[in-house]
Amino acid sequence: MSRKLFYNLRIQAAEGGVRLSFYKSTPLFLSGSENGQPPMIRIYRKEEPAFSFNEDYGEYFDGLSPEQAEILFEGAMDAGNGRKYTYVDSLAKVGSTYAYWVSSDRGDPPVGPAAVRVRDAEIWWPQQEIDRRMERLSAMYPQLVTLKSFGRSVRGADIRGLLVGNAARRAAFIGLIHPGESGPELIIPAVERLLRDNGDELAHAGLAILPAVSTDERERLVHGHPGYLRTNGSGVDINRNFPAEWEETDYSYGLDTSDPDAITYRGPRPCSEPETRAVISFIHEAKPRCVFSFHCLASICGPAFFASKYARNDQAFSERSLPLLAAYTKGFYGLEDRPVRMSYACSSGSLPAWLYKELDVPGFDLEWEGEERSRITHTDKTTRELLRDYQDRHYQGMLSVLRELRERCEFD
Ligand SMILES: [Zn+2]
Known part of the structure; x- marks a missing residue:
């Protein structure tokens, strides 16, 4: 040859x-x-x-x-x-x-x-677009918006977020813990619209957003890597790397979190990854009342809320969580009457588990809500039309959560 x-x-x-x-x-x-x-x-x-x-x-x-x-x-x-x-x-x-x-x-x-x-840059935003929009918001609303760096990725990219409005009652929104999933395309337009149309709300309750955590591998998808990516640049699943019963091996999806070859690998030690540490410093700085972390696939997620499995029998936790989730669900579906979808599915080492165990803050992964029309996200067929609809619904959900925070915190 x-x-x-x-x-x-x-x-x-x-x-x-x-x-x-x-x-x-x-x-x-x-x-x-x-x-x-x-x-x-x-x-x-x-x-x-x-x-x-x-x-x-x-x-x-x-x-x-x-x-x-x-x-x-x-x-x-x-x-x-x-x-x-x-x-x-x-x-x-x-x-x-x-x-x-x-x-x-x-x-x-x-x-x-x-x-x-070849992906649509309107559906899979390049990091440049995320940066441009966050910089624009901090320049347009200097009194209300602070742009901050919370760390760097494995390959050295800046992991930045925004702190918006009232600092005492914040809801946090986190994206791309898993690079092939969702975050910036839903979270950033909602914040833009909130500042434009409902800025008054932000005097009473605020937001903190960290829209693109696993930015390195997201960029590979933006630039054409064909298949699903879940780990960071070092092959670690960020949602298994948090210091919350980290050493307890999880076997979800037929995989083993102690296996370095698995896409759910938890890493060599808790917080070994710079992306995990960036999320932790973001949470310590923002001190949110609740946290929503966006998952599912191809830039879309729905209002199916996954809480820490350790919270399963904690009555106080569900009493605190349900009004927030009901507010999100109601905002998301508008006039349609839909039940709250919540399950205790988040494993050891996940962000919701860490929020629950270490900070006693209600935290949720947002996953696919089972709607047929968003099944197309599973095979990367998300359309601009579907994205626009979900952007609108998450905006309404976010606004509804802010109003709930305002009411429940009235007597703090
Ligand atoms: Zn995920």
């Missing part, structure tokens, strides 16, 4: 298309051009419509061959510094998943596949 003439094939979905880069491998780089002729490079692309987010993973692409692929490009290319090639596929479609390969006319085996899923 002849040598592969290229290596380090990288791929990124970005504005305007899919960007490929790859390098001449050592033999090609050292031999230079053959008979004075540069190699003719071929770039192959194959759409993979069968790939399904959260049902298929990276292994889907293993062993795929370019046999039925289309040739996107064929010809000589200029190499940067004599070695690096780049190519932009501007015909890639949003919502599609593709595999790419590269080879030349020298009979070398193709390099690849490199896989990418």
Whole structure:
């Protein structure tokens, strides 16, 4: 078998298309051009419509061959510094998943596949967009909004949040504890609208938001990583890394939290991850009366509230929690009369477990509420229309929680 003439094939979905880069491998780089002729490079692309987010993973692409692929490009290319090639596929479609390969006319085996899923930047916001919106709010409402850094991610990204309005009665909203799930696209528009339309409320009850905790791996999804991602950049599940019965192994989803290969790995020790520590310093600073942490999938979650399993038989906890959850549910559904959905499902090492055990603060993961119309989020088919509807509903839920906090704290 002849040598592969290229290596380090990288791929990124970005504005305007899919960007490929790859390098001449050592033999090609050292031999230079053959008979004075540069190699003719071929770039192959194959759409993979069968790939399904959260049902298929990276292994889907293993062993795929370019046999039925289309040739996107064929010809000589200029190499940067004599070695690096780049190519932009501007015909890639949003919502599609593709595999790419590269080879030349020298009979070398193709390099690849490199896989990418092209996502809608209106549904999966890049970190830049999150930063831009939070900075704008702190500039527009300097009396009401404080933008603050609470730590850095494994790869050094700033994990920032906003403290908004009344500091004595705050509700906290946290996003992207799990990178493939939800947060900024629901939380930030709600805060924007609250400041614009109902700023008076914020004198009586306030908010604290930390919309993008696992920002590193979220960015990989924004830039086209095809499958679901759950852990941070070090392979740790942040929702198992909190110091709340951390050493108690949890076996949810057929996985084992002590197993470093599992996507629910709890980490080498409690609070080992900078993202976990950022959430903790955010909570210590915000001192919220209640905490809502957004989960489910592909930028959408519903009002199904998961509390710490340790709170199961605690009457006082449910008495304190239910009015808040009833307020959220009522706001979310408006005139429809819906029951509160609450279960004691959050495991050892989770944020709700830590809030309950260490701070005695009601904290909840928000999960899928079982509506058929939002089932599409499970396979990354969230539409702009569905997102707009959920943005509106979470805004109403948030407003309703603030009003509940105002009333219940009247006599504090
Ligand atoms: Zn989750």
